[in-house]
Amino acid sequence: MVEFGGVRKEIGLQLVPDAKVGDYVLLHAGFAIQKMDEGEARETLKLLEELIEVSG
Amino acid sequence: MKYLDEFRDRRLAEALVRRIAQTSSGRLNLMEVCGTHTVTILRNGIKQLLADETNLISGPGCPVCVTSNQDLDKAIAMARHQGVILASFGDMMNVPGTSSNLQKERAGGRDIRMVYSAMDAVKSAKANPDKKVILLAIGFETTAPTIASSILEAHKQGLENFLVFCIHKLIPPAMKALLEMGEINIDGFICPGHVSAIIGSRPYQFIAQNYRIPCVVTGFEPLDVLQAIYMLILQRREGRCGVEIQYSRAVREEGNPTASKLLGEVFEVCDAQWRGLGMIPGSGLKLRGKYERFDALKNLELQIEDSREPQGCICGEILRGIKEPFECKLFGERCNPEDPVGPCMVSSEGTCAAYYKYNPRSE
């Protein structure tokens, strides 16, 4: 069962067998296809924030 | 929503646009392969925003659009077969075959059902033991593992009435074919996000190494695309040429090994017919011998009509990136979302549909 924005749906987890409750996943055609790496997400956003300082 | 909203942030977008303008040293031809990227680009107005620094070209990454007329006719023949329930993902319903489409067939009484997931089709098979349920298995490396999973499930449940019409296609061979055709000068590739979540970034190495074209694996939010474009411009400017991952929160270099294993278990690579690009060797998937009994083509007697391409439709050239929808004589008039001539106008990720809806020529 996944939740997005308050909506819940049953999803196949066969492609991410090690997914745990609380993990963020990518959805496609009724399946989770990959776990979202929260550390990487934060890294990416940090990089983008740094751009603001540099580019003015 | 977490991990979505942050990647739509206006301040960050403006900063990226400024950086791109500062770093750019000449207008680059960048191809976004995947249809979802075309939609993000047009829906957010990125094409015009970066018109000075980039010429964004749409590629063949729409599985509905690259399905040949003949495959559509085969699907229609399956729907017309006695005792068949044809299960299809939504987009396929209005794609024109030679003389009909699935929507018309359904209106004419055929049992054609829309599914959101391959598992829904397996459930249908279980619930209707006296019928044959055929899943129209279309899509790239993102969707194929889900079909593999459903076949294994059907196998486990011992279902005798679940069949798959497998017309899955693979992205990297198509990118290679495009480059070999040599019709357009591409300065950089915006590589698909979710296909790459499955296959990783390594399959694109040959493009950077052999063709000296930078690649960036990109996410689907507007900031992802802007950042990817920035990374491509930077590579070119600094004389580098490699495969980088912008979508690092979802894509690992090695992809999703579980999914790859599932693919390998159920499918093997074969040649495939692409609308617009013709026959591309090693660009499709077919069921392995072990799972042959799930193959719809091998297990049904079908009456398939002779396939013909529609007159005047230039979907092929649009998929190869050498023409834009505006250059098609049928675009917007004879060919529109209500009454499409070619599949590029039907799919929600088709280039023509996206151009029609978001009309980048707004002034």
Place this chain on the structure above:
Amino acid sequence: MGREKILLAHGSGGKLSYELIKGLFLSAFENPVLGELDDSARLDPVEARLAFSTDSYTVKPLFFPGGDIGKLAIYGTVNDLAMAGASAKYISISFIIEEGFSLDALRDIVDSITQAAKHTGVKIVTGDTKVVEKGEADQLFINTTGIGYIRGGVDISGRNGQLGDLVLLSGSIGDHSTAVLSQREGFQFQTDLRSDCASLHCLVKEMLDASTKIHVLRDPTRGGLATVLWEVANASRVGIVIEEERVKVREEVRGVCDLLGFDPYYLANEGKLVALVPQSEAERVLEAMRENPLGREAMIIGRTVEENPGRVLLKTGIGGHRLLEPLSGELLPRIC
């Protein structure tokens, strides 16, 4: 009555029809005009200009979170009249029922209709019932036609949009379609989201109390906000510019749209309105909207412009822009 299902005979005009009308409809809709049971309703003359509207309701499923076909049938027509600045006075209602339809379900729907009519103060003065063979109609279709009196001193029409108008939106978009979709086979997601099905008659009255100079009122039902704005831009021959950041979309609606590939600008709403109001009146009207429960989240979302008459430009959240075209074709989920 004690029967479980609607039979063909219920629609044939004979004894069973009479029983159905008297026992179910008459007792529910209860008013002297209807009670006359003549072929036509006879109404009192009136000094006001009249507004007249009709709509047929074929929603599927019949019952959805936040409403049902009955509630929709009344509010939909009342709202259309309100969009002309009219308060709905009389409604006709016709049912086309599929043979075998559950009588209990019909009772529930009639209940809904009664509640809705009471809430809006509209009288159901005439009606019709037909029953068709099994398979000839999908369960139940309803048509309602309404007459309303246009408030004195107002002139509201899609053609009245002018340069210098601001565009006001009463609340979030896409709620109704999303709630209905969640119940459809093949989608099956769980959500607390309810349809925004509501009658706008009070909201409109309060807006007009604040200012009679409102130029345009439209409710973005089928086709969504984009289609309605496009229609107004064309009817009024003005350009319209909208800011994406000011258009409210609930998180659940965005989630479903992202997942299924829909665009909230094209989803139906059944309890929202768009108004074009001269700049000088806008603050006043906005305040009045926010005082009403249906307008708490009202926003100024854009304005009319001279450039590109007949077209609607959306300024995107990241600083780009795109054209909002009217809805074409059906909305389908995506695959990749």
